[in-house]
Amino acid sequence: MISHRQMEAVYWVNRLGTFHAAASHLNLSQSTVSKRVQECEALLSCEIFDRSTRHVRLTPAGRSIISLIEQILNLQEEIRHTARDPDHFSGHFTFGTTEMVAVSWLPRLVSAIRNAYPRVVLEPVIDDAAPLFRGLRDRSLDLVIAPRLRGDLGLPHLPLGSVATSWMCASSLYDGPDTLSVDRIVEFPLLIQSEQSSIYDLLTQWFRECDVSINRTIICNNTTAVAELAKAGFGMACLPSTHFMPQVDSGALRIIHTSPPPPPLDFVAAYRNDRMSPICARIADMARAQNDFRPLGSAILS
Template sequence: MSFQQIEAFYWVVVLGSFAAAADHLYVTQSTISMRIKELEKHLGVELFDRSSRVAQPTATGLELMQYARKLLGLNTELKQKIMSAKAFTGQIRIGVAEVVSLTWLPKFIEAVSTTFPRVRLEIDQMLTADLVSHLRKGALDLILAPGREPESGLNTASLGSVQFSWMASPKLGLGGAKRTAQEISEQAVIGLARQSYHHGTIEDWFRKGHAYSYYQVRCTSMLVAASMVSSGVGCAYLPINCFSHEIEAGRLELIDTSIEPQVGFIAAMSADEMAPLVFRIADLAVQASNFPNKKLAALSE
């Protein structure tokens, strides 16, 4: 019986399929199947119900899961305490929100590369709903995205908060006075995708202001939205720190409204995650973030 066999068994149970466990561990599905068969042969028991279409553990499998969790936990603790950063190898899949990409992502990648020179990063930018979905399915190891602490089923750490504001081109003349939801709705609104984390905030604000939110354009990219806004196409709800240069240059201006401006961001991983490297890289993300109001408690503590 090997540690790899126990690890394979653990992730099949957590993620619900042999394929998902294989993706998470960067091996083939046949490798996972072989490790499970070898483990069952060694123990002389069946760990999964073969009549089920999903990877459903047997009663014996559920009992083994308790020991597997302890074993992987001890392995994580040992590596965190003893292993040198330069000895870590492998690939970590990180999902990021666009706001992170536009601000401190390069600083974070540099910190990871310096601390863990033998570790490769795979970075994917997605909408928040997709990031959380991929994380829960095991397709990502860590996400840096809008969210709140705590998040059910996830280990999280605060990355701080980002101030958002309605913005427009100065040529539209919307600056200099507080604007209502009704006044904003009368403009051509550049909206974010319905799946966007911020869509609900915007819709609630319009609803409370008894205004109808008609979107002239919807897009998934804040960068694209800001480009259209600076050209005078309409107004959009955007993060201030991402477009400070455009504001200072007079291409964009803030519109004073009553909408809640602060959006919290978190680093998050699965509550079942046992890889010490993921914990350490999450801590580096907390340190690299330049968002204000972050709490400095580390995920690995």
């Protein structure tokens, strides 16, 4: 009978493409991983991998069994998570969020995870949406909470709801009527986050659909910096409405309405489609219960 360790070696060699990468991931020597794969092949009386190239590839026989191996490993992991007392679940859990989550409800989520899994070591990463989703796909992250980018996500995910956005600026930049056409918006410098952010991705498509060309932009690396530049009168900024309403209420920013309005940010909790899926799905559900994009306090953004 094929053992769990043998199937695990086959799974990670296929997933990562080389014996060296699989050994590094499993914290084993390359020879140990190779031996386990060879043992599996001997038990099945077939070659699973074609080793004639630098990156190993599945043979026809390997392709016919790899999905079954993955299913077995996933079921084994789910059985362990289901049967195990959460107090005994341990290990590192690396997850990514965008800045907006970090300065609003991330502390509540961290507290909920620690209460449910006190022995888990949490490793948060704060970044733009694009690099976070890349980290999820290359498996350097277990879970990502971020606005989804355009196109097919191609990952298991749980919708967390939409966050409306609004154009905002300081009265020192513009003190006219609070409604402008889209082509008037671009007469002002636009304060936009980097090309790696979801808002940049959404706004470029929105302007394209409105048949309006962007003229002047000032690129910032985080939402708070964009808001601060807007408050200082440097340009128009598209910001999460609820999150920055305290700045509007204080008079530091004003909302400028457009037709059509700027696109909302559709947040998701996305996670890996592998043996980490069961624990990731549970934490994604915690994220859905905890999400609230109001700022933690006015001091954070003042």
